[in-house]
Amino acid sequence: MAHKIVKSRYFGDEGLIETMAEVPADKLKAWGPGTELKIVGKPVSRLDGYEKVSGRAVFTFDVILPRMTYAKMLRASVPHARIKNIDTSKADDLPGVLKILTLKNCPKIPWHWGTTALFDEEVRYEGDEVACVVAETGQIAEEALGLINVQYETLPFVTDPALAMKTDAPKVHGWGNIIDEKPSVYSRGDVEKGFRESDVTFEDTYSTQIVVHNPTEPHCSVAAWENDKLTVWDSTQAVFAVRDTIAKSLSMPESKVRVIKKYMGGGFGSKLEAGKYSVIAAILSKEIGRPVRIALDRKEMNLSAGNRPDSVQKLKAGARKDGTLVALSQSSYGNVGAYPNGADCSTPLRTLYKCPNVQTEEYSVLTNLGRSRAYRAPGHVQGTFAFESLMDDLAEKLGMDPLELRKKNFTEVDPESGRPYTSKRILDAYLQGAKAIGWNEKRKPAGSEKGRFRRGIGMASQIWWGGGGPPAYCTIKLNQDASAHVLAGTQDLGTGTYTYLAQITSEVLEIPLEKIQVTLGDTETCPYCGLSGGSLTAPSVSPAVRDAAEQMKMKLISAASAILETAESNIKYSEGKMSKLDDPAKTITVSEVIGEMHERVLVTTGAREANPEGYEINSFGAQFAEVEVDTWTGKVRVIKIVAAHDIGRVLNHKTLLNQFHGGIIQGAAYALLEERVVDEYTGKVLTTNIHDYKLPTVQDTPEIELIVVSESDPLISNTGVKGIGEPAIIPTAGAIANAVYNALGIRIKSLPITPDKVLMALSEKI
Amino acid sequence: MSKDSKNGGISRRKFLQGVGSGIIGTYVLTPTIASASEKLTKNAEKLKLTVPVSMTVNGKGVHLQIEPQTTLVEVLRNQLGLTGTKVTCNNGECGGCTVLMDNKAVYSCHILALDCAGKEITTIEGLMTGEKLHPIQEAFIEHDGLQCGFCTPGQIMAAQALLLNNPKPSRQEVLEGMSGNICRCAAYPSIIESVLAAAEKTSGSTTTMK
Ligand code: FES
Ligand code: FES
Numbered sequence: 001m002a003h004k005i006v007k008s009r010y011f012g013d014e015g016l017i018e019t020m021a022e023v024p025a026d027k028l029k030a031w032g033p034g035t036e037l038k039i040v041g042k043p044v045s046r047l048d049g050y051e052k053v054s055g056r057a058v059f060t061f062d063v064i065l066p067r068m069t070y071a072k073m074l075r076a077s078v079p080h081a082r083i084k085n086i087d088t089s090k091a092d093d094l095p096g097v098l099k100i101l102t103l104k105n106c107p108k109i110p111w112h113w114g115t116t117a118l119f120d121e122e123v124r125y126e127g128d129e130v131a132c133v134v135a136e137t138g139q140i141a142e143e144a145l146g147l148i149n150v151q152y153e154t155l156p157f158v159t160d161p162a163l164a165m166k167t168d169a170p171k172v173h174g175w176g177n178i179i180d181e182k183p184s185v186y187s188r189g190d191v192e193k194g195f196r197e198s199d200v201t202f203e204d205t206y207s208t209q210i211v212v213h214n215p216t217e218p219h220c221s222v223a224a225w226e227n228d229k230l231t232v233w234d235s236t237q238a239v240f241a242v243r244d245t246i247a248k249s250l251s252m253p254e255s256k257v258r259v260i261k262k263y264m265g266g267g268f269g270s271k272l273e274a275g276k277y278s279v280i281a282a283i284l285s286k287e288i289g290r291p292v293r294i295a296l297d298r299k300e301m302n303l304s305a306g307n308r309p310d311s312v313q314k315l316k317a318g319a320r321k322d323g324t325l326v327a328l329s330q331s332s333y334g335n336v337g338a339y340p341n342g343a344d345c346s347t348p349l350r351t352l353y354k355c356p357n358v359q360t361e362e363y364s365v366l367t368n369l370g371r372s373r374a375y376r377a378p379g380h381v382q383g384t385f386a387f388e389s390l391m392d393d394l395a396e397k398l399g400m401d402p403l404e405l406r407k408k409n410f411t412e413v414d415p416e417s418g419r420p421y422t423s424k425r426i427l428d429a430y431l432q433g434a435k436a437i438g439w440n441e442k443r444k445p446a447g448s449e450k451g452r453f454r455r456g457i458g459m460a461s462q463i464w465w466g467g468g469g470p471p472a473y474c475t476i477k478l479n480q481d482a483s484a485h486v487l488a489g490t491q492d493l494g495t496g497t498y499t500y501l502a503q504i505t506s507e508v509l510e511i512p513l514e515k516i517q518v519t520l521g522d523t524e525t526c527p528y529c530g531l532s533g534g535s536l537t538a539p540s541v542s543p544a545v546r547d548a549a550e551q552m553k554m555k556l557i558s559a560a561s562a563i564l565e566t567a568e569s570n571i572k573y574s575e576g577k578m579s580k581l582d583d584p585a586k587t588i589t590v591s592e593v594i595g596e597m598h599e600r601v602l603v604t605t606g607a608r609e610a611n612p613e614g615y616e617i618n619s620f621g622a623q624f625a626e627v628e629v630d631t632w633t634g635k636v637r638v639i640k641i642v643a644a645h646d647i648g649r650v651l652n653h654k655t656l657l658n659q660f661h662g663g664i665i666q667g668a669a670y671a672l673l674e675e676r677v678v679d680e681y682t683g684k685v686l687t688t689n690i691h692d693y694k695l696p697t698v699q700d701t702p703e704i705e706l707i708v709v710s711e712s713d714p715l716i717s718n719t720g721v722k723g724i725g726e727p728a729i730i731p732t733a734g735a736i737a738n739a740v741y742n743a744l745g746i747r748i749k750s751l752p753i754t755p756d757k758v759l760m761a762l763s764e765k766i
Numbered sequence: 767m768s769k770d771s772k773n774g775g776i777s778r779r780k781f782l783q784g785v786g787s788g789i790i791g792t793y794v795l796t797p798t799i800a801s802a803s804e805k806l807t808k809n810a811e812k813l814k815l816t817v818p819v820s821m822t823v824n825g826k827g828v829h830l831q832i833e834p835q836t837t838l839v840e841v842l843r844n845q846l847g848l849t850g851t852k853v854t855c856n857n858g859e860c861g862g863c864t865v866l867m868d869n870k871a872v873y874s875c876h877i878l879a880l881d882c883a884g885k886e887i888t889t890i891e892g893l894m895t896g897e898k899l900h901p902i903q904e905a906f907i908e909h910d911g912l913q914c915g916f917c918t919p920g921q922i923m924a925a926q927a928l929l930l931n932n933p934k935p936s937r938q939e940v941l942e943g944m945s946g947n948i949c950r951c952a953a954y955p956s957i958i959e960s961v962l963a964a965a966e967k968t969s970g971s972t973t974t975m976k
Binding site for chain 1: 833835843847848849850851852853854855856857859860862889890891894899903904906907908910912913914915916917918919922940941942944945946947948949950951952953954955956957958
C-alpha cells in the first residue's frame, strides 16, 4: 500500500489542528459494525501487567544510571517579585554540591511563548523556578536549597481572577491580565432576538474550582550525555514534543536528542509539555559531565505542575414552551495562572444541542499562581457541569422531564459547521442509560424526598472530539520465528496501549499475543506519533498499526506467491501459513518465507489514514447518577453512575472499563471533593499535599455500570475507534449536581458540592 | 573539598564499609560523602555521620551504614536498588510506598531506617518466588487492578497485609483495608475485585498471622 502526503485536519487537545500528513493512498476496508474479530475487543489482560505488579516496571522515577547525580529546584517563596540578588556561595561550598544553575549563569532560554525565560529575574508565582542545584545525593541538593540566599524586591500580586480583570489590578506581566486583551468570542444567529422570541428564559451563574492533576508518579526527568548526544528519560505524555523543546532550547539537532518514556505513572494532561526541569537537567548534565536526575516532590506538583482552570460562567437559555431551544449565551472567565493559556469552556454549550442563536464570550485571566494546563477534557468538564445544570434548571422551569428536553434538542449535524457527524448514537445512550438507572421508576419530583437521607437521580450529556487523525505511524518488524515487534512513538499512560496495539497486530497477522512485543515512547527507535492526550491515542494509532500489519501480510503473500510459483490471488493466508487455494497441500509458513528471503527481519511502516472530508467526528454519551444526601451532615454520597457512551469500536473491554472507572471517579471527586485553596492575602497555595488536597480513595467508589452503545464508526478509520479518556469524565459532575438538585430541590451552583455548601443551602431554604 | 572530589570523588572505601558482608547481590551506589574536607563545618560533619543498622529484607539479612535521618524507602530504593517501592507523597499520605514490616503494612517513607533494626521487611520484590508471581499479583493482572501501575506495588502490599490478617475479608473490609492507598487513575473498582479474587485464591493456603 503506497502512501501519499495530504493536508489533513483533526481535533486535538487544543482544538482543530490542520496538518500535512503521510497517509495510505488507498483506504483499507474498515472493521465496521458486524465485522467479527477474534481478539480485538476482547478483555485481554494487560501485556505489561507482569512488569507492573512485580515492581519491575522501570518508570522514569526509577531510572538509575551509573554516576548519576540528583537535582532539586529552588522555587520562589513569594507570589510576585523581582530578584535583586542570588547568593549561592554558601550552597556552592556544601560538600557534594556539584553545580548551581541560576539566571546568572544560565543562558536566557525563552519559555511559555517568550513571556518568560528558563530562569527569569521576575518570578510570577509561589513556585516559579529560581535556581537548580545538582549534587551527589538528593539530600545534599535539598540541603543546599536552604543555603541559597535570594533577595527579592516584592511586587504587588493578584490571585483572584475577578480582581485581576480590573484595570487597576497588579499586572502579572507588564501588560494587561486578560490574554489577548480581549475575550474570545463566538456567535451564530441573533441571540438577543432569540431571547425576545423565547417563551421561557432562564439565567444563572455557575462556577467551578481549580483542581490539580496530582498523578502518582512525580514529574521527573533523567538526562545523560554521550559526547554531543543527549538521552533523556522523561515522564511525559509526548516524547516527540519533549524532544523538540529540548533540542530547540539547547540549539541542537533533533536527531541528537533521544527521549524515552517506557512506563509513566499518570499524567492526565500535566505531562503533555516539556517541563523546565527536563531542559535544566540536560544543561546541568552537560556541565558536570554526569547523568542528572530530577523529580518534583508533591508540593512542587501542587504548585507548579499545572491545574485545570476554574470558571465563573454566566449562562442564559431561551426556549419555546415545548422545550425547543431558541437562544443560548455564555459569558465566562477563568484563572490560567501566571503564564498564557486558555480557560475557554463554551464548546458544550455551542455544540451539544440544536440551537440557532448562540453567543459566547470568554476571558482567560492571568494571576500570580501556577499555570493551568490541559487536564482531562480541558474546558469540557467545567463547561458541561454549568451548561447541563442550566439545562436542568430550564427543564424545571418548563415543567419538562430534563431527559425529554435533551431529546427534544437533539441535532444530527454539528450546529457550528452544519456538517453531519460520522456517527452519533446519543439517543441510544439516553434510552439505555435511563433504563439502567431506573429513570422512570425511581426518579421523584425534585425536593419531594423528606427525612434525613434523601435520594435523587440526575443526568448529563457529553460531547468530545476524540476522533484522532494523522500523522501517526507504526513500524512492524517480523522475525524469522514469526514473532513480531511493534514500534510506535506514542505513549501508554495506563490506558492499555501496549495491549491493544498487540491485539490488532495479532488479529491481522494471526500470531499469538505471546509472540508480540510492543515498544512505545522512544523517539529514536519508534516512528512518529503525536501526544497522548485529548483521547487521541487509540483512534490515531490503531489504524496505523492495522495498516502496517496488513502491509506485512501482503508482503508475505507476495513472497509466498513467488516461492510457490503462483499468483498472489491464489494464496490464502491463515494462522501464519500461506497455502495455494487450488492446492491446499502446498503450504509455506512465515518462518519459511522469511528464511527463503535470506532476511532475518521483514519491516513495514503503516500510517493513519486521513479523516473523511465533510464530516465532524465526535464521541457522545450520557451519564446518569443516583446520589444520597445526608441532610444532617451535608455529605453527598454517589450511589451509582450509569455511563452510556458512543465511542466507536472497543479495542479491549477490560482496559476500557478500567479507564471509565477512572474518569468517573475523578469526575465524582471534582463534583464533591477536590479543590485547590489559595490564601489571597499571602498568595500562597494552602493545599500542597494530598492530605489537604482531597483526592478520592477506594471508599469513594460508587457502583459503576458502563454501557457501550456503539459498535464501530467505519467512516473515521479502518479500525472505527473513537477515544474514551475524556468522555469518561465529562458528564459526571453535571449528572451528580443534577441528582443533588433532584434530591433536595436546591441547586448547588458552585463546585465542589461540599457539606458546608449543602448545609448552608438547606438552611437558607428553611 | 578539592575540585576532584567534587566531580565524583566519593569515598569508595566508606561506601563499601556500609555494604556489609555482601549478602545482597546488587547495590546501587548512593554515596556517602567523604568527610575529609577542610570546609566541612562541625555541623555538617554531624549531619554526615553514619550509623550501622541491620534488618531482614525479603528474607535476607542486610547490614547497612546509613545517615540517621534516612528513611526506609530511601534505603530500599537507593541503597538496595529495590525500586518496586514507589514514592508519591513522601509524607505518609498516599500508600505508594507501602511495605510490610513484621507482616504489617507500613508507609516506608515515614519510617526511619534506624527504627527497622531487627525487623523483617517485605517489599513487592519479596512477594514473588523467583519469576513466579504471588496469587495477589496474578489477581491484579487478571482483574486489571491497575492503570498506570505506579500505585500498584503499594496497593498489592496493602492487600497482602490485609489478607495475612484477614484471609476472607468482606467487601467492606476490603474498602477499609485499602483506603490508605491512593490510586489517582482511580482503578478502585478493579482493585477491589482483585483483592476479593486474591482472597478467594489464597484463603485456603494462608494462615492468619498475628
Ligand atoms: S509515599 Fe509514602 S505514604 Fe505516600
Ligand atoms: S494505577 Fe495509576 S495511580 Fe493507581
